[in-house]
Structure formats: structure tokens, C-alpha cells
Amino acid sequence: MLEYLLTIFLGFISVLLFCVFCRRRRKDGEPPLIKGWIPFLGKALEFRKNSLQFLTQLQQEHGDIFTVLIAGRYITFIMNPLLYSSVIKHGKQLDFHTFSDSAASRTFGFPAVRSGHFPGMSDSLQRSYTLLQGPALDPLAFSVMGNLQQVLRHRFLSSEESGPDGDWKEVELYEFCKCVMFQTTFNTLYGHSSHLRLDQLREDFEKFDAIFPLLMARVPIGLLGKTKEIREKLTRFFYPHKMAEWIAPCEFIQNRMALFQQYDTLQDKDKAAHHFAMLWASVGNTIPAAFWCLYHLITCPEALAAVRAEIVNVVGEKSVQLIFKEDITITRQQLEQMVYLESSVNESLRLSSVSMNIRVVQEDFCLRLDAQNSISLRKDDIIALYPQSTHLDPEIYEQPQRFQFDRFVEDGKEKTDFYKCGQKVRYYRMPFGSGATQCPGRFFAMNELKQFVCVTLLMCEMQLLDNEQEAMLDNSRAGLGIMPPANQITFGFRTRKLQDSTAEREE
Numbered sequence: 200m201l202e203y204l205l206t207i208f209l210g211f212i213s214v215l216l217f218c219v220f221c222r223r224r225r226k227d228g229e230p231p232l233i234k235g236w237i238p239f240l241g242k243a244l245e246f247r248k249n250s251l252q253f254l255t256q257l258q259q260e261h262g263d264i265f266t267v268l269i270a271g272r273y274i275t276f277i278m279n280p281l282l283y284s285s286v287i288k289h290g291k292q293l294d295f296h297t298f299s300d301s302a303a304s305r306t307f308g309f310p311a312v313r314s315g316h317f318p319g320m321s322d323s324l325q326r327s328y329t330l331l332q333g334p335a336l337d338p339l340a341f342s343v344m345g346n347l348q349q350v351l352r353h354r355f356l357s358s359e360e361s362g363p364d365g366d367w368k369e370v371e372l373y374e375f376c377k378c379v380m381f382q383t384t385f386n387t388l389y390g391h392s393s394h395l396r397l398d399q400l401r402e403d404f405e406k407f408d409a410i411f412p413l414l415m416a417r418v419p420i421g422l423l424g425k426t427k428e429i430r431e432k433l434t435r436f437f438y439p440h441k442m443a444e445w446i447a448p449c450e451f452i453q454n455r456m457a458l459f460q461q462y463d464t465l466q467d468k469d470k471a472a473h474h475f476a477m478l479w480a481s482v483g484n485t486i487p488a489a490f491w492c493l494y495h496l497i498t499c500p501e502a503l504a505a506v507r508a509e510i511v512n513v514v515g516e517k518s519v520q521l522i523f524k525e526d527i528t529i530t531r532q533q534l535e536q537m538v539y540l541e542s543s544v545n546e547s548l549r550l551s552s553v554s555m556n557i558r559v560v561q562e563d564f565c566l567r568l569d570a571q572n573s574i575s576l577r578k579d580d581i582i583a584l585y586p587q588s589t590h591l592d593p594e595i596y597e598q599p600q601r602f603q604f605d606r607f608v609e610d611g612k613e614k615t616d617f618y619k620c621g622q623k624v625r626y627y628r629m630p631f632g633s634g635a636t637q638c639p640g641r642f643f644a645m646n647e648l649k650q651f652v653c654v655t656l657l658m659c660e661m662q663l664l665d666n667e668q669e670a671m672l673d674n675s676r677a678g679l680g681i682m683p684p685a686n687q688i689t690f691g692f693r694t695r696k697l698q699d700s701t702a703e704r705e706e
């Protein structure tokens with residue numbers, strides 16, 4: 200036994216000494232290097248604790264560009280948005296797909312798409328994303344409208360569920376958003392079936408989602424309790440023979456089903472894992488985003504009144520009255536006319552987004568950032584843009600922590616002029632990533648968020664409870680999209696009375 204412990208101890212010491220003596224040293228032309236004193240982990244703990252604060256402090260000490268060792272990877276952060284362009288345009292030497300392919304395969308449990316076993320699949324998947332954009336958005340928007348109204352009526356506004364205090368009912372706001380957005384998105388993308396147990400699916404999804412940051416941080420799934428079991432359960436939901444029975448999946452999902460069918464090298468469990476991954480992509484960020492959109496409106500009466508008035512004005516008298524009796528439609532064109540709604544959704548995303556834009560360096564090379572700055576980069580290092588620091592930069596946004604619903608409106612149109620050091624900032628808002636790798640679902644997501652706000656504001660009256668505390672952001676998902684709330688917020692709601700709408704218009 201003693202011999203065994205001694206072997207482990209010596210092994211540990213050798214690994215430690217190896218890490219200490221083989222540690223990287225900064226070469227000429229490379230950015231300042233921050234390694235921390237813990238081998239391998241480097242600055243991972245500080246980064247995880249509060250990444251924005253940590254990076255801002257490093258920026259003050261070392262300038263706009265520096266390299267940090269985080270959990271075994273050397274990550275070079277570019278903190279100045281005026282320098283983003285060259286990274287975003289350098290697609291060949293700074294690749295996104297190498298990273299996303301291996302991260303997705305490890306997290307969701309399917310073989311890497313670019314492993315060589317699936318010729319042409321990666322390009323076909325990229326092409327399928329056009330079915331989330333342009334004209335394909337019309338049927339999707341139509342379907343979202345129907346599903347939203349159905350879910351709200353059945354789950355929240357049915358007369359049996361009215362509370363004792365008049366018609367008012369209390370519910371936790373994040374739970375409300377999760378319930379409405381999960382079912383709406385699932386039904387819109389994957390279709391309907393009477394056998395589907397979506398509440399159970401959502402429960403398992405939430406358990407998996409809570410562990411998601413650790414999987415992305417490359418913690419082996421075997422060390423994460425029941426996560427593997429839960430992931431298998433979630434994957435089984437999407438087996439091809441089950442999906443074949445679902446009614447009216449959208450064209451995008453049908454296209455992916457047909458594509459996976461063409462590959463004998465892909466097992467049924469792998470096809471299912473791909474579908475599960477798309478479910479995660481489609482609700483993982485939209486649900487917390489829906490929370491912030493609604494929360495900011497409910498807590499800002501001026502914004503709520505302006506946005507609601509705009510919605511009522513665009514959808515028209517008839518639809519406002521009709522929604523109490525039957526489903527109404529709000530077209531993509533009508534959504535485009537709602538500039539204050541769009542601005543308040545963008546403002547909510549600005550305040551809650553912590554996506555990190557990642558590129559993997561494909562070869563040793565020197566990256567020119569602007570006339571003054573160039574940096575030497577090493578193959579396999581990571582380059583990261585951290586847009587949250589731009590989103591909260593007081594030079595770009597006055598009072599950056601404040602929700603200002605009309606921040607992105609100027610002369611009745613979208614405002615796109617934002618400045619730093621007297622220069623126009625091109626990348627001032629990046630919740631959906633950047634360049635060629637931007638989120639392919641961004642148009643669908645924006646529409647869905649706007650539709651969610653429209654339908655909720657038209658159908659319900661809402662108010663926060665007295666003494667309700669302020670919602671805080673949950674920082675633990677730094678780098679991974681939209682932050683969920685850290686605390687529970689209860690709100691009261693009831694079906695809007697028909698006369699309320701009329702009265703408001705008369706005011």
C-alpha cells in the first residue's frame with residue numbers, strides 16, 4: 200500500500216515538475232503572457248469567477264492584447280473592438296469550425312463531423328442554415344405565432360387557473376419564459392405529436408444545461424455524476440423512428456433528417472445526438488434572452504408603454520381585439536416595422552450577452568491588427584474576442600449598465616453609429632458572434648423574441664410584486680451566450696381585458 204501511494208506521489212511530482220520546467224516563455228513579437236502559478240490550470244479559476252472583471256484588470260495592466268493560460272489553452276484576448284476586423288476577416292488562418300466541431304462532438308456525444316467519415320456533411324449542414332433565413336422565415340414566423348398563442352392560452356391563461364385575487368395569478372418569471380419558449384420552439388422546429396412528453400424533456404434538458412459549462416470546459420462526462428445518463432435519455436427522445444411520427448416538423452429539420460439518412464457511417468444514436476444538439480442551440484440562449492426582454496419591460500413603465508403602443512399601432516385594431524378569441528398573425532414585415540421593440544430586444548441582449556468569439560490559429564503567423572499593432576501567434580493557440588467588454592464600454596455606450604429601451608433608435612430608424620476614440624465602431628453589438636461564423640439562427644431568434652413580447656403584451660397585463668428584488672445576472676456561464684438570472688423574480692399577470700386596450704388607445 201505504502202509503495203502504491205509513493206508511486207502516485209512521485210508521479211504527481213514529476214508531472215508538476217514537467218509542467219513547471221516546460222512552461223511556455225513569451226517570444227519577441229508575442230503579446231504579454233499571463234500564466235499564473237498553477238501548472239495547466241493557469242488563470243482558469245479567476246476567469247471563471249468573474250471573467251469581465253478579470254479581463255478588464257488585465258487590460259489595464261497589459262493593454263488591449265494579452266495571452267492568458269486557461270485550463271491548458273493559451274488564449275490571446277483582443278479587448279479593443281476597433282481591432283476586431285482583422286481577426287474576423289482572417290478566416291483561413293483563424294478557423295472557427297475546428298473548435299466548434301470538436302466542442303460539439305464532445306458535449307453532445309456524436310462523432311466529429313469533420314473527422315473524414317462523413318464527406319460533404321459539414322458543407323451540407325452549413326447550407327441547411329439558409330432554411331432559417333430569408334424567405335424561409337415566413338412559415339417559421341407563422342408557426343411561432345400559432346404555437347405561442349396556444350401555449351399561453353393552455354398553460355397560463357385558461358380560466359380554471361385564475362388566481363383568487365381577481366384574475367391575477369403569480370408565477371416565477373424565468374419559469375414562465377422557459378415553459379413558453381421551450382414548447383413554442385420545439386413545436387415550431389420539430390413538430391407535434393400527442394405522445395410527446397415535453398415537460399419531462401424540458402426537465403432533463405435543464406439538468407443537462409446546468410452542467411453544460413463544465414462539458415464545454417472539457418471536464419470528462421464520466422466525472423459529472425449522472426450527466427451521461429441524462430444525455431443518453433435526451434438523445435433517445437430524437438431517435439429517427441420516433442421523429443418519423445412527429446407531425447409537421449419545419450423544413451430545416453426535415454432537411455437535416457434527410458441529410459443524416461444519407462450517411463451509413465452515422466448510427467441512429469448519432470443522428471439523434473445531432474437533433475438534440477440543435478434543440479440546445481435553439482433554446483439554450485433564447486430562453487434566458489426572453490427573460491431579460493420581458494423583465495426589462497416590466498420594470499421600466501416608460502419602455503413598456505412605448506413598446507406596447509408601437510405593437511398595437513402596427514398590428515392594428517382588429518388583431519388586438521381578435522387575439523382574445525382566436526390566433527392572430529404578425530408577419531415578418533410587421534415585426535420589422537417595430538423599431539422600439541427591436542431596440543429593446545437588442546438592449547436586453549447587450550446587457551446579458553457573454554458570448555466569447557473563438558478562433559483557432561491554424562499555423563504560426565504574424566497577425567496585423569492595424570497600422571500600429573501586429574502580433575505573432577502560435578499554431579493551435581486560441582484567439583478570443585470578448586464582446587461583453589464592448590457592450591459595457593462607457594465610451595461606446597453612455598451609462599452602459601442602464602437599460603435604455605430606445606438606445607438603438609435614431610430619427611425613427613435603427614441607430615448604428617457608435618464611437619470609441621473618435622472612430623466609428625463597426626462591431627458594437629455582437630450577441631450572435633461575428634463574421635462568417637455568426638449564429639445561423641439569429642434572424643429566427645430575433646423574430647421569436649419579438650413575437651414572444653408582442654403576444655405576451657397583447658394578451659396579458661403584467662406587474663412585478665411589491666418589494667420584488669432586482670434580477671441579477673448569473674456569471675457562471677461566462678463565455679457561453681446569454682446569462683440566465685441568478686435569482687428568482689415573481690410577477691403577477693392576468694388576461695388583458697378587452698376594454699383595457701380600447702381605453703389605452705383613447706388616452
Ligand code: HEM
Nearest residue numbers: 299480481484485488554630631632633636637638640644
Ligand atoms: C438569443 C438567441 C441566440 C443567441 C444569443 C445565439 C448565439 C450564438 C453564438 C454566439 C454562436 C457562435 C457564433 C460565433 O462564435 O461566431 C451561435 C452558434 C449557433 N447558433 Fe445561435 N444563438 C441564438 C439562437 C439560436 C437559434 C434560435 C438557433 C436555431 C434555430 C441557433 C443555432 C445556432 C447554430 C446551429 C450555431 C452553430 C453554427 C456553426 O457551428 O456553424 N441559435 N449562436
